[in-house]
Amino acid sequence: MTDFKSILNADVALINEKLALYVSESSFAGRESEGLSAMLEAMEYSLSNGGKRIRPVLVLEFCRLFSGDAVSAVSLACAVEMIHTYSLIHDDLPCMDDDDMRRGKPSSHVKFGYANALLAGDALLTLAFETALSDSSLDFSVRVKAALELAKAAGASGMIAGQVMDLANEGRQAALTDIAETDKRKTGELIRVSAVMGCIAAGASDEQLSKACEYCEAIGLAFQIVDDILDVTGDKEELGKPIGSDADKNKSTYVSCLGLEESKRYAAELTEKAKAAVSGFENSQFLVQLADELCGRSN
Amino acid sequence: MTDFKSILNADVALINEKLALYVSESSFAGRESEGLSAMLEAMEYSLSNGGKRIRPVLVLEFCRLFSGDAVSAVSLACAVEMIHTYSLIHDDLPCMDDDDMRRGKPSSHVKFGYANALLAGDALLTLAFETALSDSSLDFSVRVKAALELAKAAGASGMIAGQVMDLANEGRQAALTDIAETDKRKTGELIRVSAVMGCIAAGASDEQLSKACEYCEAIGLAFQIVDDILDVTGDKEELGKPIGSDADKNKSTYVSCLGLEESKRYAAELTEKAKAAVSGFENSQFLVQLADELCGRSN
Numbered sequence A, B: 001m002t003d004f005k006s007i008l009n010a011d012v013a014l015i016n017e018k019l020a021l022y023v024s025e026s027s028f029a030g031r032e033s034e035g036l037s038a039m040l041e042a043m044e045y046s047l048s049n050g051g052k053r054i055r056p057v058l059v060l061e062f063c064r065l066f067s068g069d070a071v072s073a074v075s076l077a078c079a080v081e082m083i084h085t086y087s088l089i090h091d092d093l094p095c096m097d098d099d100d101m102r103r104g105k106p107s108s109h110v111k112f113g114y115a116n117a118l119l120a121g122d123a124l125l126t127l128a129f130e131t132a133l134s135d136s137s138l139d140f141s142v143r144v145k146a147a148l149e150l151a152k153a154a155g156a157s158g159m160i161a162g163q164v165m166d167l168a169n170e171g172r173q174a175a176l177t178d179i180a181e182t183d184k185r186k187t188g189e190l191i192r193v194s195a196v197m198g199c200i201a202a203g204a205s206d207e208q209l210s211k212a213c214e215y216c217e218a219i220g221l222a223f224q225i226v227d228d229i230l231d232v233t234g235d236k237e238e239l240g241k242p243i244g245s246d247a248d249k250n251k252s253t254y255v256s257c258l259g260l261e262e263s264k265r266y267a268a269e270l271t272e273k274a275k276a277a278v279s280g281f282e283n284s285q286f287l288v289q290l291a292d293e294l295c296g297r298s299n
Helices: A002-022 A034-047 A054-065 A070-092 A108-112 A114-133 A140-154 A159-169 A176-202 A206-233 A254-258 A260-278 A285-296 B002-022 B034-047 B054-065 B070-092 B108-112 B114-133 B140-154 B159-169 B176-202 B206-233 B254-258 B260-278 B285-296
Strands: none
Touching (some): A002 A054, A034 A070, A054 A285, A108 A114, A114 A140, A140 B114, A140 B140, A159 B034, A159 B114, A206 A260, B054 B285, B070 B108, B070 B176, B159 B176, B176 B206, B254 B260, B260 B285
16 A cells, blocks of 8 residues: 555656646747747636546656556656546636636636637647657557557547537436447547556557556446446545535436446446456556555545 | 539548547547537537638648648548537637627527537537547557647647737727737648648658648638628628628727738738749648648638
8 A cells, every 4th residue: 555655646746746837838849939828828717627637647658567667658658647637628628628627726717718728728738748759768560559559539439429428418317328439539548548558668468458458448447337337425625625516517427327326336447347347467566556545536 | 613613622521520429428438428419519510510620731732732631631620620619619608709609500508508509619629639639540659749739739828818908909909910910820820730740740850840830820810811802792691690790899900901902902912922932832822722722712
């Protein structure tokens, strides 16, 4: 447990340090402009807003699991976090979920205005690719393969398809299969590609890649189920958002479809499945523990 | 002139064919979903909306000028057109320029709704990188260099900085230097990077790259000045948008700062500068003629 926490803290510290650097003025030396400063401020605001950094941690830890140099994969880790953050900014916009708060702070459009929030999201999406592609410590082939997988996972058939389906599900009692398919795209694809990029950076085998995907598919789904459970049973302060917001929006969730107890049982089952996918590899303790932590979390 | 038109038509036909393919269901075989179809429809609608394809033509023609295989650069050409198209979709949104019409047809958000237009823009931006990175006819190093330049040009210090400055300029009498700086980012960066990507695909020298940038900086600025002139003197039917929209918005333009005659003179001077930058190279006739056509255009 102590080991787990210290590794997690070290990973998150490295990720946060690099993220801050990528959106600092110094990273854009020679490319300054009035418009840039306004953007960097909005990008930094959302990037530093207390996320759990699960996706970038998965990049580093799957790279490490398969004997890669995790530190050299930090650019890829930051890239996926930028994509995740842009998607939250755009999801919160009035034309999408219309959420004024994000992790206990005003949403980007509340803080910076609608147009700047839109553009800050666009800029983070674009910077994700600049970040992954500009890391000269990675071979050209690694950069292409990793950024390509990221683009596919984030694109029209991946995360964005999930956002479209999520909007379609709102205000109707969607079936469990619709919810599962939506979550698989909307949150599952970025979680999966995090492990995939870590594997690419490490030069992992197809067999290793396949086990990594199995792990991520299970924790991705479990993560979403726990989210739905916390929306019913959680603590407003710990979550940083109101409780019952799904029910208020008449949104179908795992809890509304399966009930609370069955949802908890299913999340636990998926957690065991995730652990089984990686436990055969040496040094998998961190990822095994991470699955347990994500399932047992309170925010 | 006949040669120019036939080359241009062949380039545009190739670009249009490939663009249609990239947003077709068949390109996403094995990745189908309900959300994907809705996105592809919206992406295709805006991509096929009668653009002049100046940016992708510049990719192909600078590749050809420096003895590269222009056909192999078509993925890069399509990538920059996708970025251009996404920026138009987001620019037209109510929170930005709030334009209901684009090239004589309803804007994306009028046709598909606000959320879908936002997401279709995001999806095109993402697909641009997928397209550039997935072309196995290009070396890994070419793909990395070209996509990285594209990300920088489209990002927070490039096109997006220009969009931020453009919003700041609205409703105030901006100085000519502000307008020039805004245009250099908002439209100039994508025009410049089109030539840069063509040069990268051709393996051009630094000297050739520098001349290509000189050409693009001049035509980029001339193009914007002609846009402002046409907003005063143009024909509504040919332009596909109302005349006088800049004045209605109290927007500073080259015409409002310099007057009509001085604006025309300046555009002509920049056109000569562009032609001079490339006319020393063998087979530069197309690019010389293109500069003249862009300056003398009526839409």
